[in-house]
Amino acid sequence: MVVIARSALGKLRGKYDSLSTTEKRIAQLALNSPSTVSEMTIRELASAAGASTASISRFVKRLGYANYREFTMELAHVVVVDAQEGAKLFKELGEGDSLGVIANKVFHSSMASLEATNDALSENDIARAVLKLINAGTVNFFGLGGSSIAALDGYHKFVRTSLNVAYHPDYDIQLMQAAKLTADDCAVVISHSGKNYETIQIVKELKANHVPIIGITSYSGSPLARAATVTLLSLTDEIKYRSEGMYSLISQIAILDSLFMMTVLRSSSRTQPVLMHVRDVIERTREEP
Amino acid sequence: MVVIARSALGKLRGKYDSLSTTEKRIAQLALNSPSTVSEMTIRELASAAGASTASISRFVKRLGYANYREFTMELAHVVVVDAQEGAKLFKELGEGDSLGVIANKVFHSSMASLEATNDALSENDIARAVLKLINAGTVNFFGLGGSSIAALDGYHKFVRTSLNVAYHPDYDIQLMQAAKLTADDCAVVISHSGKNYETIQIVKELKANHVPIIGITSYSGSPLARAATVTLLSLTDEIKYRSEGMYSLISQIAILDSLFMMTVLRSSSRTQPVLMHVRDVIERTREEP
DNA sequence: TGAAAAGTGAAACTTTTTTACATATAATTA
DNA sequence: TAATTATATGTAAAAAAGTTTCACTTTTCA
Numbered sequence: 001m002v003v004i005a006r007s008a009l010g011k012l013r014g015k016y017d018s019l020s021t022t023e024k025r026i027a028q029l030a031l032n033s034p035s036t037v038s039e040m041t042i043r044e045l046a047s048a049a050g051a052s053t054a055s056i057s058r059f060v061k062r063l064g065y066a067n068y069r070e071f072t073m074e075l076a077h078v079v080v081v082d083a084q085e086g087a088k089l090f091k092e093l094g095e096g097d098s099l100g101v102i103a104n105k106v107f108h109s110s111m112a113s114l115e116a117t118n119d120a121l122s123e124n125d126i127a128r129a130v131l132k133l134i135n136a137g138t139v140n141f142f143g144l145g146g147s148s149i150a151a152l153d154g155y156h157k158f159v160r161t162s163l164n165v166a167y168h169p170d171y172d173i174q175l176m177q178a179a180k181l182t183a184d185d186c187a188v189v190i191s192h193s194g195k196n197y198e199t200i201q202i203v204k205e206l207k208a209n210h211v212p213i214i215g216i217t218s219y220s221g222s223p224l225a226r227a228a229t230v231t232l233l234s235l236t237d238e239i240k241y242r243s244e245g246m247y248s249l250i251s252q253i254a255i256l257d258s259l260f261m262m263t264v265l266r267s268s269s270r271t272q273p274v275l276m277h278v279r280d281v282i283e284r285t286r287e288e289p
Numbered sequence: 290m291v292v293i294a295r296s297a298l299g300k301l302r303g304k305y306d307s308l309s310t311t312e313k314r315i316a317q318l319a320l321n322s323p324s325t326v327s328e329m330t331i332r333e334l335a336s337a338a339g340a341s342t343a344s345i346s347r348f349v350k351r352l353g354y355a356n357y358r359e360f361t362m363e364l365a366h367v368v369v370v371d372a373q374e375g376a377k378l379f380k381e382l383g384e385g386d387s388l389g390v391i392a393n394k395v396f397h398s399s400m401a402s403l404e405a406t407n408d409a410l411s412e413n414d415i416a417r418a419v420l421k422l423i424n425a426g427t428v429n430f431f432g433l434g435g436s437s438i439a440a441l442d443g444y445h446k447f448v449r450t451s452l453n454v455a456y457h458p459d460y461d462i463q464l465m466q467a468a469k470l471t472a473d474d475c476a477v478v479i480s481h482s483g484k485n486y487e488t489i490q491i492v493k494e495l496k497a498n499h500v501p502i503i504g505i506t507s508y509s510g511s512p513l514a515r516a517a518t519v520t521l522l523s524l525t526d527e528i529k530y531r532s533e534g535m536y537s538l539i540s541q542i543a544i545l546d547s548l549f550m551m552t553v554l555r556s557s558s559r560t561q562p563v564l565m566h567v568r569d570v571i572e573r574t575r576e577e578p
Numbered sequence: 579t580g581a582a583a584a585g586t587g588a589a590a591c592t593t594t595t596t597t598a599c600a601t602a603t604a605a606t607t608a
Numbered sequence: 609t610a611a612t613t614a615t616a617t618g619t620a621a622a623a624a625a626g627t628t629t630c631a632c633t634t635t636t637c638a
Contacts, residue, residue: 020585038362042626052587057627068626069358069594073327076362099419099551100412106547107407110539111400118396123389130388146445153438153538249442250399250539250546257539258395262388309616331595341618346596357595358625 009034009078011063023059025049030075038075042068109236110250116235117251121258129230130262132212133163136186141167142174142202143190150190150216150252157260171198178205188214188256192234192248194222203227216255218248297363298323299408300352303522306510312348314338319364327364331357398525399539405524406540410547418519419551421501422452425475430456431463431491432479439479439505439541446549460487467494477503477545481523481537483511492516505544507537 012027019027026049030037037045046053060071133139139158143151148169155167168174175198181187187206191199194217206213207227215228218236225231234251301316308316315338319326326334335342349360422428428447432440437458444456457463464487470476476495480488483506495502496516504517507525514520523540 022586039359041624043624053626054587054589054628055585058585061627073362073365076365098412099415102551102554103407103410103412103415103547106550107403107543110543110546111403114396114400114403118392121389121392123392126388126392149438149442149445152441156435156438250542253539253542254396254399257399258392261395262391265391311617330593332593342595343597343619344617347617350596 019059019062022049022051022055023062026051026056026059034075034078038072038078040072113236113248113251114254117233117254120233120235121255125230125232126258126262129214129232129259132186132214132229133158133188133259133263136163136212137184138164138166138181138186140177140181140185140187141165141190142178142187142199144171144174144196144198146249147190147192147196147199147252150249150256151188153253154188154190154256154260157256158263161260161263163263175202175205178202178211179209181206181209181211183210183212185211186214187211188216189224189228190216190252191222191224192218192252194219194224199224214259216252218251296408297352297360297366299405299410302405302524303409303411304352304509306508306514308348308351311338311340311344312351315340315345315348323364327361329361402523402525402537402540403543406522406543409522409524410544414519414521415547415551418503418521418548421475421503421518422447422477422548422552425452425501426473427453427455427470427475429466429470429474429476430454430479431467431476431488433460433463433485433487435538436479436481436485436488436541439538439545440477442542443477443479443545443549446545447552450549450552452552464491464494467491467500468498470495470498470500472499472501474500475503476500477505478513478517479505479541480511480513481507481541483508483513488513503548505541507540 009031012031016024016027026045029045029049040048042053042056046056049056057068060068063071065071065074141151141154141158143149143154151167152169155165158165166177168177178187189199189203189206194215200223203213203215203224204227213228213230215224215231216234217224217231218234219225220231220233225233232255234248234255236248236251298320301320305313305316305320315334318334318338329337331342331345335345338345346357349357352360354360354363430440430443430447432438432443440456441458444454447454455466457466467476478488478492478495483504489512492502492513493516502517502519504513504520505523506513506520507523508514509520509522514522521544523537523544525537525540
């Protein structure tokens with residue numbers, strides 16, 4: 001027969017009535033403040049309950065534990081479970097938050113953003129994007145302002161592959177670069193809002209040259225999303241931050257990570273040697289040269 | 290001050306690198322199967338780890354526990370938490386993986402990295418870092434290679450605050466910049482390995498000038514971590530990737546996000562107006578000018 | 579009411595954990 | 609490179625924690 005294990009508190013309540021006076025006192029303590037008791041030694045509990053250590057020892061065995069330590073361990077479990085049930089959802093960041101709380105909120109928001117972004121990715125779109133990348137003559141990253149960081153990251157990643165990649169932080173150069181591309185190349189355009197004026201100028205230039213565009217943006221209705229050949233959405237957690245664009249960066253980067261890994265794995269035999277070589281170079285720069 | 294306790298696994302990961310060989314063996318056991326270890330006596334663990342009971346005792350104290358029992362107790366906590374989140378283990382990426390699977394793995398690894406990083410952050414360290422930032426004459430970001438992206442991101446974020454920030458991608462300029470700083474300034478040095486030769490040169494220069502250093506690295510035992518005034522660990526999921534440093538970027542950025550939010554919220558009245566203003570400027574560049 | 583049963587604490591005993599000490603090994607410095 | 613210092617680790621003794629025995633008390637119930 002399968003017996004569902006009761007929690008420590010359950011056992012205590014269940015057997016409470018069959019306990020002796022001294023043992024009831026002990027049980028009472030454990031029921032009232034399991035967390036405190038879980039941290040006590042057998043002596044401490046004995047003195048707190050006005051009983052002898054021997055009584056405690058017998059008491060826990062009566063409850064079905066092999067020894068005192070097992071008992072305190074289960075009590076601790078109870079505490080954790082309780083604490084977790086009490087954990088509430090994360091709200092907006094407030095000025096009263098302690099540093100630990102702020103860190104938790106930031107991290108969990110980032111994680112939620114990643115989850116949302118991952119959920120929203122369609123395999124179909126990804127496949128189209130990867131194909132464009134693999135077959136492109138040159139892969140060009142475009143991003144301005146906050147998104148320039150993601151674009152730079154994309155460049156850093158893909159430069160390790162056998163693909164020909166290009167990126168320049170300056171807007172004018174990006175625009176000129178866009179003018180030079182053809183339908184055989186591929187452009188990765190990153191913009192949180194998808195409607196930044198300069199970015200759209202670049203997109204127009206690319207469109208004029210029939211360059212395939214992989215757009216990474218947070219808004220599916222934005223000009224960038226509408227103009228792109230393939231749109232990959234970098235979603236952010238619904239939580240409102242003082243500076244919203246900030247949190248799509250991590251999602252943008254994760255999308256680039258994915259594209260990178262896919263590119264590497266897909267064109268494996270072609271890319272692997274280059275990747276290895278680049279990694280070796282990096283390794284060599286560590287410590288004394 | 291209320292200190293948010295790090296989880297046992299967080300502490301383990303955080304200090305892992307600075308442990309001795311024997312202690313690493315012990316940590317490994319605890320990381321691999323916390324539930325088993327949590328039920329072991331010190332003798333059992335000692336024999337399982339091929340160490341003496343004395344080593345175990347010292348080991349737990351180094352992690353910050355008062356005694357062995359406290360350690361096993363916390364490990365038990367972890368078990369409960371882990372079990373509740375449901376196991377979501379991902380293996381190494383394989384060439385046979387479909388695109389959807391690759392995306393899932395990448396995203397979940399990033400999320401796991403964020404979780405581990407968050408876990409390993411101690412409120413104490415964060416507080417010290419934020420204080421250094423807020424009171425610094427100028428805040429300077431240093432990062433080379435892959436970490437230059439995180440450094441640039443840090444610059445982008447903090448430039449919105451009322452703090453004076455600086456960053457330049459070029460190594461020589463970074464080095465010169467480091468030479469100009471004083472004890473009144475603050476340096477944020479980012480390096481995945483924490484031992485890149487050029488980065489260490491910068492660190493030495495900073496040390497010579499007594500500049501407070503906030504180090505962001507993945508290895509607690511690295512030269513950067515040892516030299517830094519405050520070290521914040523950007524952990525990565527244990528899963529092995531073809532290109533390991535790649536995945537600490539997201540953790541690095543999340544740490545910077547946290548520092549940014551804290552700085553903003555802490556020095557609220559001083560920062561808020563600037564932040565608003567910068568945001569307005571950004572807003573104005575959207576759509577037709 | 580009085581024998582058996584159950585409850586209890588003191589103390590002996592066992593096990594577990596910590597600390598002190600000695601030795602080996604690595605790192606540092608003169 | 610030798611000397612010195614710091615670090616790492618195990619052995620063993622001390623301390624602490626936990627369990628069991630046993631004698632004594634209280635309760636139960638025929």
